[in-house]
Amino acid sequence: MANFIPQEVINEVKNNVNILDVTSQFVDLQKRGRNYFGYCPFHDEKTPSFTVNEEKQIFHCFSCGRGGNVFRFMEEIEGYSFTQAVQKVAEQGNVSINFDWSALDGGQVQSQYSDSQRRLIQIHEALREFYHYLLVNTENGSEGLAYLNNRGLSDETIETYQIGIAPENGQLAAQHLLNKEFSIAELQASGVFVGEERQLRDRFAGRIMFPLRNERGETVGFSGRILPGSHHANAFPDAAKYLNSPETDIFEKNTFLFNLDLAQNEARRAKELVLFEGFMDVIASHNVGVQNGVASMGTSLTNNQIKAIDKTSKQVLIAYDGDNPGQKATLRAINLIHDQRLRITINVLAFEQNLDPDEFIQKYGGDRYLQFVGNQRLTPIHFMRNYYSREYALQTDKGKIDYIQVMLQAIAKISQPVDRDIYIGEIAKDTDVSKETLLQQLSAVVGKSEDKQGSTKQNFQDQGQPISDDPSFSTTKKRSQLEKSELLLLYRLLYNSEAWMYVTNADFHFRTTDMESLYMILSDYRDKYRDEDGNIDPSDFLQTLTGAKEQQIVAEVMTLEVSPDISEGEMEDLLYNIQVKGSLKEQMSAIDEEIRQAQALADFAQIGILTKQKIDLLKQMKQRQ
Known part of the structure; x- marks a missing residue:
């Protein structure tokens, strides 16, 4: 068994797969400018900071810093080894390669087991x-x-x-x-x-x-x-x-979802996962063409299973049994998913006559079942309306009051005014209570809910809403001029071969330790892999990095929106900002510290000397501006 893939195989897979096709199976991406943005799959966040650049074939999260090419994404999202990531990307991209994947060992995933x-x-x-x-x-x-x-x-x-x-x-x-x-x-x-x-x-x-x-x-x-x-x-x-x-x-039963291994790829392509109660429902549905289904192996969905669902798809169709226990389990699943505060859009199938999906198929056939799955979906509120209208005796005053109370609690979780208005109108018809009265009561319920939940409130509709156009989506931290200059220079070294002439002629060194270390790695890589014009493939270089910090820096640099043209003036400014101005600022910081110490000792003579030195440094810095 081997743990090595020839470079030509890696290149062929990478060149024939679009990173956007792979990442979009895990993240709901929307195009903004040149890039695609979405909520990062690696951590919880309220504003989308995950970006994919289709042109450069890279991903990067401005918040947690993860980034890389398509193989790195699969390593991060699935916990694969590099060899397994290459194989999985090839499978997802339907890349036909003359290579025996079975000759590879299990890599990192095997190490998960004792x-x-x-x-x-x-x-x-x-x-x-x-x-x-x-x-x-x-x-x-x-x-x-x-x-x-x-x-x-x-x-x-x-x-x-x-x-x-x-x-x-x-x-x-x-x-x-x-x-x-x-x-x-x-x-x-x-x-x-x-x-x-x-x-x-x-x-x-x-x-x-x-x-x-x-x-x-x-x-x-x-x-x-x-x-x-x-x-x-x-x-x-x-x-x-x-x-x-x-x-x-x-x-472990509380983490297990039946058929997840077969359903996950189809669910990502369909952008929906169907959740059944029992495995026979999954198998019967697969038998007639619904291949993106999993089962929770019973009626009690767990938080761990919801996390697995969230990792697979941001839209779930609950298809539990039509009997009373199944309907109660559906209601519990809706509330449990909502309580997890995940961005999962929920729809529900309500099977009549106490049938489960397997029984429905046996009774009516596969074609009618597929039609039912495609056309008979209910929103969570619609399902609750049907459910609670059976639970409460709406012909009595108490039944109406109880029904109104529980439905308003559910509708209060919806932020869209139009949706609220439609549902309130339906509740008004169910109970013969005016819309005005119900809206007034709803306002009180919403106020109490916001007081309890504060700014962390999330609702059924918000779980599936598109990304805001607010340009403040990026959580990129503010950087000093030195940091900006170092990042831009690294970009030039990655993408512009002529930039190397300036640094090699100037006996150049980065001022920050991380950047200097990365510069040395890049120099060594370029010596080995540059083409006849002195160019390298930044994505390939990124893949060779093993340190998380180095990967984070390079991925961020590769996402910079920079003019492709390089000028002598730009390079001189960058080198000055890093070598000269950076040194002057370090000296300035040291002098400021000495002045504070002299002030503490009331050493006015030393304060005067240091102040003159500081003025000289300021003059040197202004000369370049």
Whole structure:
């Protein structure tokens, strides 16, 4: 196994992929001038400071400082090693390259696991292959395969999800793994097996097996469904229909989203993630063409799962079951996502007749389901209106009062006046209370809400609003003239080969330590990689940097809006500001400190001498202005 990609392969991938196509799958970007701006995916912020320059093929956040080319972005956003980032970018860009990616090792992602965790993943992968083989290739799997086909699952879907079957003999799977030299202790730690050391048996015996894969596609658990009519089902009539793996060192239920590995790319392309309750809803939906769905594996969505959703898409379609528990779970999910104060736009599918998505497909077919998903979406307020109109008896005064109170609390979270007016009009029709009275009451609710939440208030509509045109979006810190001059000079050294003539002839050095260190690295890089005209590729140079500080500086420099033309006067000014004026300012600061010390000692003679020196320095500085 290797951890090296030839430079020509890296260049081919980079030259055939647009960084805008990749970053826009993670960030809602809007064009302003030459650049695209959005909210930074690496930290929380109230104003957008993340920028992408399509011409230079770089990204940079003016707030947190992260920046680089398309490979660096994938390293930062997904935690990939460089080799994995190159491979992922090639896949996303559909770049066909004659290179064996399988020859690469796992890089940094593999290092996330301990040795014992890697062994647990290997156990689950071995079981996935074992169960799937039994289902599709043996007589013992024929009954389970027929059941899945009768439910409408295609062979392609069964293969995609690697659905399998656990043998009725609960000891066969354990023996299969022992033959592969896994230990009894490792089998016990996997959560798949129960019983004493010499009597280990598969807790999923006789069940149809659905592998649970993490976001990287590694099997970390299983969910097993009772096979109707099987020996196991008849022997244990009270057994739960579905049985999930217990939590282990590689499987945490409160962070897990079923199908995230397959759905994330499609969700980023579609700019929407569909959230289901159960994994069968995901699989059934995928089977008919909805391939951007995940499941929270139950009705209780967690904050950790919401963070994973937010990382994948800024728009979510909640498609929970149509029964009462499912509708309550939908309401809870809406409020939980809102309480996280994330910029996620929410829509809801409300399935009637207590159906879940899988049952809807079986009853009405895939075409009608796709039409329903595309055209029958509700806003959170519309869903709440339907939900609470059933919860409260609107034919009674108390029911109307309770309904109005809860709906006004929800509408108060909306900042758009037109939206508020529409919803208030609907509530007025529901309750026979005038719009004027409701608007007056709403003002009181909004006032209380703002008093509680202050400036941190966020609402349903604000989560999906476009970026403001306010030019104050940038959080770039104010810089001194020396810092500005050093950054501009570095820009010239990156993009203008003739700039090197001025610095090499002047025995030049940057005054700040970080810039001088970067200058030395750049000089060495240029000696090795400049072309016949003395030019280098700034993006390639950025990729070679390993220090976070150096990456931050170069990424910021590359985003500068600077005239492409270079003049002798500009270069002389830059060198003067850095070498001479910078030195004079350092001397001025030192003299000011000495004057303060002399004043503390009432040494008036020394104060006079120092003051004269300061005046001389000021004259020297003014001579250049």
